[in-house]
Amino acid sequence: MKKFLYMIVATLMFASGLFVFGGCAEQTNLGVVELPYYDEEDEKTDYNNSLFYRNDLLETGADPCVIKVTEGEYKDWFFLYGTTDTASCTAYACWKSKDLSNWQAVSICFSPESASWGQASLWAPGVIYDPSDGKYYLFYSAQNSASGYYKTKYLGMAVSDSPAGPFVQYTGVNGNGDEITLGDPIFDIRKAADAPFFQTDYAKETESYKKNTSFIDACPFIDSDGSKYLYMCRSRNAHSSNIISVVKMTDWATPDYSTYTELTTLDRTTLGGSIRPERSETKINEAPFMTERNGKYYLTFSINATIDPEYAVMQAVGDSPMGPFTKVQESEGGLVIGIDYMNNEWDHVLCCGSHAFVMDGDEMWIVYHQDRNRASEGLSGVGSNNRGFACDRVNWVTNQNGLEVLKANGPTTSPQPLPSSYTGYKNLAREAKVTATRTVDGTTTDIDEATCKLLNDGLVRFHEIDIIDEFYAEGVVAVKLTFDDYVTARSLVIYNSCMFDSAFYRVARIDFGFRKEIDGKMCYGTARINDMYYNLEKYSQLDTGVMRPGAPLIAEFDELQINSVTITFVCPDGQENIGVSEIMLMGK
Missing domain, CATH: 2.60.120.260 (Galactose-binding domain-like)
Known part of the structure; x- marks a missing residue:
């Protein structure tokens, strides 16, 4: 620049x-x-x-996860991990930045070993630092090619002592007594078959349990009491739509399969409900992220296809990290970031979603991807999967019902003030x-x-x-x-x-x-x-x-x-x- x-x-x-x-x-x-x-x-x-930044989408990639490092060699650096198109989605790169805008390539921080179960379609990593052991955990999805598993997308986990990696795929015996080898994902839906959720009428009616169900978009979360959760997207393989689900983790290698539950129903504001959201979701609730504030839990997620110009981030609110959650209507502040679907003539920005939030002092930021195919720059304005990373400020706003909701000052394509910690x-x-x-x-x-x-x-x-x-x-x-x-x-x-x-x-x-x-x-x-x-x-x-x-x-x-x-x-x-x-x- x-x-x-x-x-x-x-x-x-x-x-x-x-x-x-x-x-x-x-x-x-x-x-x-x-x-x-x-x-x-x-x-x-x-x-x-x-002093200012502009979302010029200089770095190629999608589905960003961002953390701010609080100790060690990289203290006060932001680290970004994302779907790495430049590596043909066979590995993950990471970048570092002091200002959330100018990113420096650090390394290929995770590349599966040749004996690993997942070699292709590495999408949407979720990275978390756990202060209880001082380690960084990277959760990912990949196409399973190992024997004994369905040839669909599963979730894996790798661990590192540094945010820069290298991350190494977890192996060992987890808290459930399961031996996890390089040929095994960290989460296997077959082991959740007896979970109480699958015994509910809703799960039976919707055929929620299928052994070859596909999962992507893992998002780890640590609650204020230290409890660990893994959010994920049940994607379209055995099912016709993407929805959000969660499992409580005993530790980061050990899902408590009895807690597995779905959290959203497509085009409904509650699980199994009858009220429709004001903005159509067209088959997809994906890319979850969890935020807690004042005892409320905010499940943010993307709707529509990633190449749909109306790809956007919405929110649902609950009183527990396990739900139930109610989607917030757009007229009540439910849209976090996205284009104006009431005025679909926007030509300067499109496909805004698959996000993470990161705190920088008192400022909250959303990091997400936009499509580069902007009509305002002489391109077609149609989603193309040619994506780059963007960021904008986020505020908490009290809506007409007295509920605090997340609202981004975005999506932007013009100069904006850089983070205060930097300038x-x-x-x-x-x-x-x-x-x-x-x-x-x-x-x-x-x-x-x-x-x-x-x-x-x-x-x-x-x-x-x-x-x-x-x-x-x-x-x-x-x-x-x-x-x-x-x-x-x-x-x-x-x-x-x-x-x-x-x-x-x-x-x-x-x-x-x-x-x-x-x-x-x-x-x-x-x-x-x-x-x-x-x-x-x-x-x-x-x-x-x-x-x-x-x-x-x-x-x-x-x-x-x-x-x-x-x-x-x-x-x-x-x-x-x-x-x-x-x-x-x-x-x-």
Whole structure:
């Protein structure tokens, strides 16, 4: 990726105590001064990748699992494992990164031995670090070619002392007394035939138990009490659809087969229920991931085929890691990330799913794959299995029923702020008091507090059906962020409306109330940016009137101590109002 050529050093002379004006002399009020900035839009220079990232899908692969290493040689590195198309799915590569965007290839971390039961179709690895023994466990699916087994996909497990591998396939006698050799997967559905789940009327009616059932997409999970679980996808071999199931693990080599149970029914919100989800699932619930928060368990999973542009991540919620789970309807915040199926004219992103969540300090991220076949880049816009890794921020949002749900600020294809742990700059707007006024026909009125709070809640709206609201106002709109004390600002990020008819075209003025020590004297003034234009041609489809949501207007500048910022928008003639989805002020 191109490194940013710092364009504005010549005009921002902070180091010498100057700010496009001379010394402070005897006065402390500098009045209004021009603030040079960079908008991340220069075609030659590109964006500053020390502050921002963009999902350019540079690394080939799919089905990412990401962990952040907390100790040892790779402490504070993120490690990514995924379906490795470049190895023809016969091995797994791993990558490392400090910022979740720029990935460095580390190694082929697992390649089955020649005597292993699974040599082909190694898909969707799930990796977990277990602090109880200090080891890393890699669960995987592969096509079984060993004698004594059906020629279908089974689950295996390999172990390493390092996140970089090499991972070695587990062999030995497990807690069930089963001898696991290189020719044996770690999970065999035949040994679960007597599980209570298979004795239920539902399991009998749906023929859930079949000896040649296929499994993929293993996801290990450790609960807060130390209990271990393995989630998986029962895939289409003996059955006509993919669904999610789980088994409790005595240890990582020992499934408690008596606990095996299915967790989802295709196109139903509950197991065996009658209520349909609002978004069609077309034969597939797959790629599970488990998250716990405040005593609730969030089963996130992908729906539709991986080459379907509407491949997306949804969520179901339960009170136990074993379920039962209820899928959250899209109108209640059930979509975690995916395209807007109500507006299927999106041309800039497709096939967003098969994911993992990872915490980085206070920030939560989703890492997932997108298809590269973007119509906005002159390609067909049809899913092609030519996939690359992407990431976006995730927030917890309380829906209209009082339930917390996961919502991603994505999917994005435009520059976004990098993780705060990497840049040293966090979103200070969350700490500001936000006020706003509208001026219509010469009359200025205050905008209510609840509406103003939509501007710094950390949430960006992407979809027509969404529990995320945007700020809307008419006329000349002045938004002010005020801080209790001076903060150090580095960039301002303003997210446009996701609705084309409410998009702003221009920010008329941005005023920063700042202070600067010059010649040993503290000086104060207003640093101003005039007339920033939003690149509507790049971030919307002008011919169809469809936004490419999540693309912000960015002003990057040298560090500046400020205690306020006022942003003035002017609603275009003939437009009812302007919408702003979110304002972020990156600083420290």
